[in-house]
Amino acid sequence: MRNETKPHAQKNNLRNQFLLDWSLRFYVILIFVFVFAPIVFSVIFSFNSARFPTIPLESFTLKWYETIWADPDVWEAFRNSIIVSVSTALIATTLGFCTAYTDYRYRFRFKSAYLALVLLPPTIPLIIMALAMLAWFSKIGASGQLWSVIIAHSVLTAPFAMAIIRLRLNQMNKDLESAAWNLGASEWRAMREVVFPFCKPAILSALFLTAAVSFDEFAIAWFVSGLNKTVPVLILEIVQGNIDPQVNAIGTIVFLVSMTLVMIAQVFFFLRQNRTSN
């Protein structure tokens, strides 16, 4: 390697490099602290016997978990949340796949307007969207139902599914589908035998991601769900009433569930990146 800089300049350079490296590391650590410290505290206090979140900690306990285990409201909320997130994932991913495929396959007038409209929902402030949903659902007599939450969540999350699947479709060789027709596959058969298998990692990724978003979503669920509370809505109601460490326990479980879902989605996302880069 050729290096023409003078020795003292080199030393300076090295020191600058060192400073830069460490300030970047500090910055990253700071970000993680800000993101995860509250969650870590919540997890710690969920195992703490004290009623109020204070330091020093008292003794280790599973009391709060026992409380929520015995609480039928909590069970009901989890049941609702699971129904909502699973249905939302299925509907949103189906919708997402269909829009992504239309974008991939067809050319038509106002296509960019169509795409902009499809991608719009996540850019609307949640509170506005929630209010609008509530107003609309009560107009058509559909508010306060579990499926109203499912519809609202599907609208919110379908764009994410579409974006993920569209990325994958754009990596597909344009000849692949034609090759399937050429070898005797009807359009539906080619969809089943070529397009789906090719998009499978993206479809799975979209399913898990939309499920996670729906499982965590609070604002819309709070406005639309009525008596069918989902977990985030239940948490707010508990906190509104009094300070109760069982929210920490519920929070810990919710955090675990959504982290798992997002992580599975990530695994599928990166699996497919690696596959295509080979």
Added chain:
Amino acid sequence: MNTPLVVFENVAKHFGDFVAVKELNLAINAGEFIAIMGPSGCGKTTTLRMLAGLDQPSRGSIYIGEQLMNDVRPHQRDTPLVWQSLALFPFLNARENVEFGLKMRNQDAQIRRSKAMEWLERLGVAEFAERNVDTLSGGQRQRVALARSLVTEPQLLLLDEPLSALDAHLVIRMQSVLTQLQRELGITFVYVTHSQSEAFAMADRVVVMSNGEIAQAGVPRDIYREPANRFVAEFVGRNNIISGTANTVDEKSIQVKAPMGTFDVPTKTNTPDTDKKFSAGDMVTFVIAADLVQVTRTKPKTENSVECSLISEEFVGSMVTLFLETADGTEFKVQLQERELSTLDHTTEGAFYLSWQSDSAHVLHG
């Protein structure tokens, strides 16, 4: 042998304002290896896609085995295509790729497997049957793609520049694989390419296309030695094209007066029915192939000769091309064997003389 398997009748294809195929009339015989050759945008790939049903003709009719194919969907045809991109399915292994066509015909899994293996064997890639296609080399993928297209035992195989992504030495090898396969199977190959060497090396008959029309169709030798028009003469390459006015015209030859000299050109060609009748005073264009020109340093005694100066030379192994220029600025190309060049004193300054037998010249009728 001479029953046409494929017939194009006044076929045209437009994409909006763009005319891909202007007017196509072509009959392809059963068992023929036909190459459709031309520069990009000449309509050769569109022609092939219309045969596969991937594009519908805007006008005219296409028949395969006497059946009108215009409205037959791609998957209802038996016209497998070997894609330029190969279009192997990346989520299937080599054997599953080959099985695909049989699976779509709802064949039994056992039969599918054994037929696929048979074809992979035949093309010499059986050992890679269970490998992911992404891990195979270009040549191996090529063979898998061929096996996938042939496994359904079609009467007609379409090939769209299948060798364009391969290394030069692999191209030569695959050319012989393809010609041998075609002879053995006795089926019709329609081969689209921009490469003259591929077309000439393999095809029984070559169709040269230009701007959506057939510029010339014939056996490789005729395309090469007797181009029908200026486009073919230029596309086939290494031709010297000379234009002038006819001084005298008789039964056998025309005397052409061009800026750099006067030349005798024979009027007869292999295609007398389409030949144009020339008379004195007409504009005449003729070609003299670069490999039929002699080059000397002393003025030859023959009639057809020109004086030139050497501009540059191009060495491609056994052959050398000399680029020369006449006093009026016309460029000439001369192709000779490398060992011939060593007998020619080409390094000293001064004039070069080009000459040719008058019956080596070929008059253009189009």
